[in-house]
Amino acid sequence: xxxxxxxxxxxxxxxxxxxxxxxxxxxxxxxxxxxxxxxxxxxxxxxxxxxxxxxxxxxxxxxxxxxxxxxxxxxxxxxxxxxxxxxxxxxxxxxxxxxxxxxxxxxxxxxxxxxxxxxxxxxxxxxxxxxxxxxxxxxxxxxxxxxxxxxxxxxxxxxxxxxxxxxxxxxxxxxxxxxxxxxxxxxxxxxxxxxxxxxxxxxxxxxxxxxxxxxxxxxxxxxxxxxxxxxxxxxxxxxxxxxxxxxxxxxxxxxxxxxxx
Amino acid sequence: xxxxxxxxxxxxxxxxxxxxxxxxxxxxxxxxxxxxxxxxxxxxxxxxxxxxxxxxxxxxxxxxxxxxxxxxxxxxxxxxxxxxxxxxxxxxxxxxxxxxxxxxxxxxxxxxxxxxxxxxxx
Numbered sequence: 001x002x003x004x005x006x007x008x009x010x011x012x013x014x015x016x017x018x019x020x021x022x023x024x025x026x027x028x029x030x031x032x033x034x035x036x037x038x039x040x041x042x043x044x045x046x047x048x049x050x051x052x053x054x055x056x057x058x059x060x061x062x063x064x065x066x067x068x069x070x071x072x073x074x075x076x077x078x079x080x081x082x083x084x085x086x087x088x089x090x091x092x093x094x095x096x097x098x099x100x101x102x103x104x105x106x107x108x109x110x111x112x113x114x115x116x117x118x119x120x121x122x123x124x125x126x127x128x129x130x131x132x133x134x135x136x137x138x139x140x141x142x143x144x145x146x147x148x149x150x151x152x153x154x155x156x157x158x159x160x161x162x163x164x165x166x167x168x169x170x171x172x173x174x175x176x177x178x179x180x181x182x183x184x185x186x187x188x189x190x191x192x193x194x195x196x197x198x199x200x201x202x203x204x205x206x207x208x209x210x211x212x213x214x215x216x217x218x219x220x221x222x223x224x225x226x227x228x229x230x231x232x233x234x235x236x237x238x239x240x241x242x243x244x245x246x247x248x249x250x251x252x253x254x255x256x257x258x259x260x261x
Numbered sequence: 262x263x264x265x266x267x268x269x270x271x272x273x274x275x276x277x278x279x280x281x282x283x284x285x286x287x288x289x290x291x292x293x294x295x296x297x298x299x300x301x302x303x304x305x306x307x308x309x310x311x312x313x314x315x316x317x318x319x320x321x322x323x324x325x326x327x328x329x330x331x332x333x334x335x336x337x338x339x340x341x342x343x344x345x346x347x348x349x350x351x352x353x354x355x356x357x358x359x360x361x362x363x364x365x366x367x368x369x370x371x372x373x374x375x376x377x378x379x380x381x382x383x
Contacts, residue, residue: 082378132336139329146325150318163312163379167305167330170367 010235013228021228025221031214038207046204055116057207061215063109067134067172069219070102071141075169078162092158093234095165096148097226099141101219106138140168154234266299277346287345290358294341297361301334304368311379337361 039057046053074095081091113131114124125131144164148157274295278285285291309327313319337357344357 082375133333136329136332140326143322143326143329146322150316150322159378160312163308163375164326166375167308167368167371170371 011231017224021221021224024217024224028214028217028221031210031217035207035211035214038203038210043203043207049120052116052119053204055112056204057211058215059109059112059116060208061211062105062112063134064212065215065219066102066105066109067137069216070098070105070223071137071169071172073223074098074102074141074165075172078165078169081158081162082166089154089158089234092154092162093227093230094223095162097223097230099144099165100226101222103138103141103145104222105215105219106134106141109134110138137168137172141165144168266302267295270295270299285346290341290345293358294338294345294361297358297365298334298338300365301361301368302331304365304372305330305334308368308372308376308379311376333360333364337364 035057039054043054043057045051077091077095077098080086081088081095110131113134117126118124144161147164148161150157152160274291306327309323309330313323313326316322337360340357341361
């Protein structure tokens with residue numbers, strides 16, 4: 001695209017926002033490194049599962065971010081967009097960024113679960129209630145992303161997407177309770193169980209907790225960066241439109257003169 | 262849409278009984294699953310139909326959006342029919358019955374609330 005002086009400069013990010021993003025990013029890297037170190041070297045192997053238990057520091061954390069944090073945030077911000085008093089494209093962008101990062105984490109959940117499933121259950125995949133509903137959730141939110149790609153006015157697109165995000169979010173509680181309703185292959189909740197008493201102890205519990213924190217920080221950092229990209233994309237979109245319009249006008253003028261002559 | 266589904270279910274039900282010689286062990290389970298399944302499919306189908314009205318890529322996008330959301334209904338319906346036909350393990354159908362009831366309640370309620378706003382935006 002040729003440089004166009006009349007297109008407004010990109011929206012500037014405040015230095016505080018830049019710093020916050022950077023600090024969160026660095027903390028996320030440190031926390032992740034610490035989790036890896038604790039998870040692979042410090043904590044003992046499990047009595048039953050041996051070294052396989054080390055996946056516990058990753059898999060539930062990833063699932064927590066994808067299923068509850070990312071898609072939950074997407075649902076809440078979609079709701080806030082639809083609510084007339086809080087309607088703003090801010091919520092739409094936040095929902096879109098959240099879903100996009102959530103989809104990545106959802107895929108990671110399925111992959112890490114699959115890696116765990118092969119040695120413990122003997123299969124890569126089972127049509128278990130929780131696995132199936134997690135996969136369904138992924139397809140639902142891929143549908144959301146597909147819908148966003150349909151060209152439309154930003155407001156129309158935002159409203160349409162918000163409805164789809166809400167419909168899809170109804171599946172989240174079904175995923176959570178599927179483990180309780182159907183006694184299936186996938187184990188029940190370890191941390192967020194009914195009695196709120198984690199069935200895991202000592203250094204393993206702390207590592208697990210740190211893993212949750214690290215992955216949450218990674219999610220927040222990715223969300224902030226994606227949100228910023230969204231803002232820039234919108235700015236570029238309007239810029240491109242201006243350029244295209246001006247080019248058309250420039251093309252149109254001489255042709256009219258020729259016809260007149 | 263609901264009427265079409267009911268007719269389809271009745272025809273298929275008779276077909277299954279006649280062609281496969283299946284014996285219905287728990288009739289109420291079959292009837293309930295049909296009614297609940299129809300409500301679920303009709304509610305979600307209407308919502309997505311309204312939402313995608315006027316979209317140029319509707320034919321491609323609608324099944325992609327609709328199938329996963331309707332998957333729990335289809336699964337639950339299949340399992341309840343299985344329980345209804347095989348009998349004996351009728352209690353097996355119970356969690357699925359609960360799922361269908363919850364699903365229907367949620368999506369019908371959601372439909373009542375958001376159908377107006379969807380129409381406005383379309």
